[in-house]
Amino acid sequence: MKDFIGDKSVGKEIVDVVFEAAQGAVKATKEFGEDAVVNGAFGTYFKEDKSFLTFDTVYRIFDRVPDFQKAKYASSIAGPPEYQEAVKDWLFKSAGLDINADVIATPGGTGALSSTIKNALNRGETVIHPDIGWGPYKTIAKEMQNPVAYYKLFEDEHFNVESFKETCTQVMKNQGKVLAFINDPCQNPTGYTMRDSEWDEVLTFINELSDQGPFILLLDVAYIDFNKRGDDYKQLFEKLSKMSDNVLSVIAFSVSKTMTAYGMRVGAQVLVSNNEQGRRRFFHACGNTARGVWSTVNNGGMMAFANLALNEENKQAYLQEKNGFVKLLQERAEIMIHEAKEVGLPLYPYHEGFFITIKIDDHVIKNELHLKLKKHNIFFVNVYGGLRVAICSIPKAKITGLAAKIKEVLDTIDPSDDDLESVQDANDNNDVDNDEKNVTP
Template sequence: MSFVKDSVNKKPIVDTVFAVAAKAKEAKAQLGDDAVVNATIGSLFGEDGQLVALDCVFNSLKNMDNRSMAAYAASFTGNPDFKETVYEWVLNGNSTLAHDIIATPGGTGAVDMTISNCLDAGQTLVIPSLAWGSYNLMAEMNNINTVKYNLFEDDHFNLDSFKEACQSAMATQDRLVVIINDPCHNPSGYSLSKEEWQSVVEFLNECSKTHSVVLLNDIAYIDFSYQQEKAKEYMQTFDQISENVVVVIAFSLSKSMTSYGLRCGAAIILGKTEQAVQEVKIVFEKNARATWSNINNGAMHMFVDVIKNHKEEYNAERMKYVNLLKERSEIFVKEANEVGLKHYPYKEGFFVTLSMDNETRDAYHEALMEKHIYTVKVNQGIRVAICSLSVDKIKGLAKQMKEILDTVA
């Protein structure tokens, strides 16, 4: 007998990130900060080793009337001014498609909402083999299967593998739902070129001749792209989608506003026709009402206030950390290349991921921890969170990691 539904996997969840982060914290308490490298944390930290919380963001919250923070949102789909501001900020004039927006608890809410409402139990979701682990978990909790595409062929996006995975899913169902986490892919730091996006859209249009298609574009890290506004220009390719394709963009305030715990984001639905957008919107808004009911009103007001009234200040403060992230990544990637520490193609973002088979990865991860270097295991690799390491911590790290790898490889 069971107290929960029979179809759900009842094995305990193993959150490797927090478990390893706890070991790093314990090591720091015993040995001191200088003796430990904690490259597990997927949040932005300053050179002082403290979590970055942008002043303009949290000053906006502190100056807000208490009743605004205490109140319910105007609608369970989100405040109208929030939805309008999100659309303008994210799309930045790069799309003329019909659209609608649903406020969600972080980008995670937008991702889960799409997976759980666009596929039926027993159907298959297409995801990258190197990816945020929660994609797989969300599918599992909804009794949805996954088929994985290899993200890379040499130093570029593996379009052939992407096509094969999509065709595999299409062979057994009438719908195709795919996830592309871009730009600043977690965990590789890769960003597709506009030409690569063009090829993806052309292929999905072909798929849409026989199947309805949902493209879920997870843009969690987009506002820390080194390209900034140019990073959003690939969205122009979405205007070329057919009438049988819908794009859902998962936007996160967690990264953009350094407001991880406020849990606010949005699902931006784009379609060639109003009818396509409305079909998805109706189901999404029912899901919102039934699942979380309301989104953090203070977080939505803060986002509108920052973008509408403090945009220059926000951009300047954020760019300081974009440039810091770029400095850190350039050091690590340059030194890794010099010593032959193999990594997946990196262009921008919070993470660099070392490339290796899973057997080597497991032994290497343990060997790193013995030397008090704490990282995160991912499929076929080791994720290094350069977002949370100071410049001083990064200097020489690749060389040290290569020396350790040579002892286990």
């Protein structure tokens, strides 16, 4: 008997660990009151007074976008010219760079990620992700019917360049082409930012490997505006523009965090390559995806971003407001990291950004800790290799003492307890190992 869904949609039930964990926190808050709950599940920024952060400097600009601009379709599938210029200005010109790039507006960073997989790979070809990464990466690959191969994100306290090289080499050998994701700076979920020396090693390797076939680097910069180096970080893009002809870099840009405008659904694919013909072909393919999947992107949001990026006064006011919140993240992180060290709670190396991840290699212990913390009204997101603590959503007063509390709960878990094996955590996102076994080719 035929089903309502086609064969290619079988097995697509979605369990979004972030939304599930967030719902648990909301329910507990209703039942026990806000003071009794630590909500470290939301990936959106909350202020110290627990209210949702909306940048004033952004929303007053948005107010001034004329109604007809908010109502109309964008003037181009790739985004209005002002928006395309604004994205290039933000990423390149503001850092003194003059880079030849194509910009295609997408619904958030997510649209940029999915369109890149769709247009870079054939169905069934493998995409490369970090083992510890943003959960929806896997959902997007599944949607596009592309299996995933994982590189290990860390070796001790640093980016695992060797694992990245091995995974890419293997995939290149199997399919003659590589699409690899790197999420930098402020990696989700760990808060790691790669060092310049790590980037240099990675880029040299990519250049070498591209002798064997096309290499598409997807650089997900969703949190770029929360890195501590600011525009200085963007010098990396100059290096991307000098790669060999068989390399295409797709910078996945998202306005969601930059403008605290998550629901506005504005982002972009920014294509950088010396191979101008190849880059243009990719641009046209992505344009067709845009027209055929979502049509145009939210025009009011794009115009607001253009008015922010291209007007010096608006931009300076925004930077001043935003920098205060970059600093606040650092203050929250310092409390967590310092206290975790004091009580012996292991964390992955954190540099900056919205999230810190507690390191728990043992899958069963991690699930048990996640469940037990929920019983204490402490909500985190269960990720591969640990529990993600969204310091973007927890005020300093609640972060203080949190590491000790987590450690106390962790210490009550007896690894030799046979009952632990039966722990089923609905929010378990630990299937990277299984995926690896199922990876084709």
